[in-house]
Amino acid sequence: MAAGIPGPVENGDAKGGLRASLGGLTTRGRSFLAAGVAAAVCAYALGQGDLLRVGLLLAVLPLICVTVLHRTRYQVSGSRWLSPSRVPVGSEARVHLRMDNVSRLPTDLLMLQDSVPYVLGPRPRFVLDRVEAGGVREVSYRVRSDLRGRYPLGPLQLRLSDPFGMCELTRSFSAYDTLVVIPRTVPLPPLRLTGEASGYGDGRQRSLALAGEDDIIPRGYRHGDDLRRVHWRSTARYGELMVRREEQPQRARCTVLLDTRRIAYQDAGPDSAFEWAVSGAASALVHMLERGFAVRLLTDEGNAVPDGSAEGFAGPTQESADSAGLMMDTLAVVDHSDGGGLSRAHDVLRGTNEGLLVAFFGDLDEEQAAVAARMRQRSRGAVAFVLDSDGWAHGRPPVPHASDSGRLRLLREAGWTVVPVPPGAEIARLWQQAGRERSDAHPAAAGPAAGFQGGRS
Structure with missing residues (x-):
C-alpha cells in the first residue's frame, strides 16, 4: 500500500472541506465555542464589554485552530507490507507501516490508526513525534487469527491535532492489503498405498518420445x-x-476431494469436524505436491482447483509453490455448500483416468456412500477419511452402528481404504494407519516409498 495525502487533506471543495473540519472539533473545542457564545450573549444582555471580549476570545480560539489545521499543506505518504502475507491458522504475521514526510515542512504530532478486522485483534494505534522534512518513521504490529479466511487490512488513518487539542482531523489512505489465513498443515510420512511399482524419484516418471x-x-x-x-x-x-x-515429463496424479456439504457436519468452530477435514485436505495437498505429483483440489460441488490445465490438474510446467498457494487460498475461504450430494464430484472424476484419490468425507448416508463407492472405479488407489460429525459435535468417541458399518463396508468392497476419524485425531497417525491397511490388503505395496503411489498423467 502506498498513497499520498496532500495537506494531508483531500477536499472536493473548500466549503465542504471546511465544514468537515468543523466536525472535527474535540470536546474541549466544542466547550470553548459554547462557552464563548454564552459569554457573548450574556455580555450583550448585561452590557458588559469586558465579558464580551472574553466570550469572543473563547469562541474564536477553536475556530482559529480549525482554520489553521485545515490549511496545513504538508504532504505525507504511507506504505504497508506484510511479513508474511499468507500464514497458517494460529500463527502470527507482522504488519510494517512506514510514513514519509515528502513536504518541505516538518509535521506536528501525528496519530496513526490501522483498520483491522476484530478477529485479528484490537486496532493498532501509534503516536508519531514531529517528523522533519523528508523524514521517515516506521512502526509495526502483529496480527493473529484462529479462524482461516481472507482479511482486509486498511485503510490506514492519519489523525492531526492542533497544539491546544481543540480540533482533530482524520484522513484515510485509499489502499488496502489482504492477509490470507490458510488452514494448518501437518507434515505427513511418506507411504505407498498401492501395490504398483514405485515410479521415478518422488512419484515422477519420464518417457522418451x-x-x-x-x-x-x-x-x-x-x-x-x-x-x-x-x-x-x-x-x-x-x-x-x-x-x-524430446523428453516429455509425466507425473503421477492425485485428486484430493473435500466434502463440504452442510448436512454432513453438525458442529462449527475452530475445533469442528469440518475444520479438521479442511486441515487434512491441506496437509494432503502439500504432501503430494512435495512428492512431485500433479495435484488438484476437488469439492463436492465439482469445483476443481487449479483449473488452468486440462482436467484441472496442476500441470508439470507449473511451479509447485504457485499451485500450493492457489489451492491454499481456496481452502482459506472454503465454506459449507448447500448441496446434498456428491454426484457433481462423481461426474468430474468419471471423465478422467485418475491416479490416487484422497477423500475427506463427512457423514454419509446410504445413497451418498453408494455414490462415493462408484468414484473408486476410475482411480488406481483411493483413501477415504470418514468423519462422524455427531461424535465431533458432542466430543465423544464415535459409537459404531450397524448402518455405519454397512456404509464403510460398501466403500471397502468398492476398493477404498477407509479410515474412520475420531474426534481430535491426528492426521499424521491416520495417514500411517491408511498405509498399513493398504499394505495388509496389498502385500506387494509394503516397503519404503516416496509417497502414496498413483497412476501417471
Missing part, C-alpha cells in the same frame, strides 16, 4: 535453449522459432 520427425512434439523457443534442437518444419508452419521437446 517415439523416434522420428513426425512424432516429435515441438514447443516455442525459450531463452537458453540449444539451437541444435530447433525444429525447422514446425518453425515454418507456425511462423515462430520452435524447438524439439
Whole structure:
C-alpha cells in the first residue's frame, strides 16, 4: 500500500472541506465555542464589554485552530507490507507501516490508526513525534487469527491535532492489503498405498518420445535453449522459432476431494469436524505436491482447483509453490455448500483416468456412500477419511452402528481404504494407519516409498 495525502487533506471543495473540519472539533473545542457564545450573549444582555471580549476570545480560539489545521499543506505518504502475507491458522504475521514526510515542512504530532478486522485483534494505534522534512518513521504490529479466511487490512488513518487539542482531523489512505489465513498443515510420512511399482524419484516418471520427425512434439523457443534442437518444419508452419521437446515429463496424479456439504457436519468452530477435514485436505495437498505429483483440489460441488490445465490438474510446467498457494487460498475461504450430494464430484472424476484419490468425507448416508463407492472405479488407489460429525459435535468417541458399518463396508468392497476419524485425531497417525491397511490388503505395496503411489498423467 502506498498513497499520498496532500495537506494531508483531500477536499472536493473548500466549503465542504471546511465544514468537515468543523466536525472535527474535540470536546474541549466544542466547550470553548459554547462557552464563548454564552459569554457573548450574556455580555450583550448585561452590557458588559469586558465579558464580551472574553466570550469572543473563547469562541474564536477553536475556530482559529480549525482554520489553521485545515490549511496545513504538508504532504505525507504511507506504505504497508506484510511479513508474511499468507500464514497458517494460529500463527502470527507482522504488519510494517512506514510514513514519509515528502513536504518541505516538518509535521506536528501525528496519530496513526490501522483498520483491522476484530478477529485479528484490537486496532493498532501509534503516536508519531514531529517528523522533519523528508523524514521517515516506521512502526509495526502483529496480527493473529484462529479462524482461516481472507482479511482486509486498511485503510490506514492519519489523525492531526492542533497544539491546544481543540480540533482533530482524520484522513484515510485509499489502499488496502489482504492477509490470507490458510488452514494448518501437518507434515505427513511418506507411504505407498498401492501395490504398483514405485515410479521415478518422488512419484515422477519420464518417457522418451517415439523416434522420428513426425512424432516429435515441438514447443516455442525459450531463452537458453540449444539451437541444435530447433525444429525447422514446425518453425515454418507456425511462423515462430520452435524447438524439439524430446523428453516429455509425466507425473503421477492425485485428486484430493473435500466434502463440504452442510448436512454432513453438525458442529462449527475452530475445533469442528469440518475444520479438521479442511486441515487434512491441506496437509494432503502439500504432501503430494512435495512428492512431485500433479495435484488438484476437488469439492463436492465439482469445483476443481487449479483449473488452468486440462482436467484441472496442476500441470508439470507449473511451479509447485504457485499451485500450493492457489489451492491454499481456496481452502482459506472454503465454506459449507448447500448441496446434498456428491454426484457433481462423481461426474468430474468419471471423465478422467485418475491416479490416487484422497477423500475427506463427512457423514454419509446410504445413497451418498453408494455414490462415493462408484468414484473408486476410475482411480488406481483411493483413501477415504470418514468423519462422524455427531461424535465431533458432542466430543465423544464415535459409537459404531450397524448402518455405519454397512456404509464403510460398501466403500471397502468398492476398493477404498477407509479410515474412520475420531474426534481430535491426528492426521499424521491416520495417514500411517491408511498405509498399513493398504499394505495388509496389498502385500506387494509394503516397503519404503516416496509417497502414496498413483497412476501417471
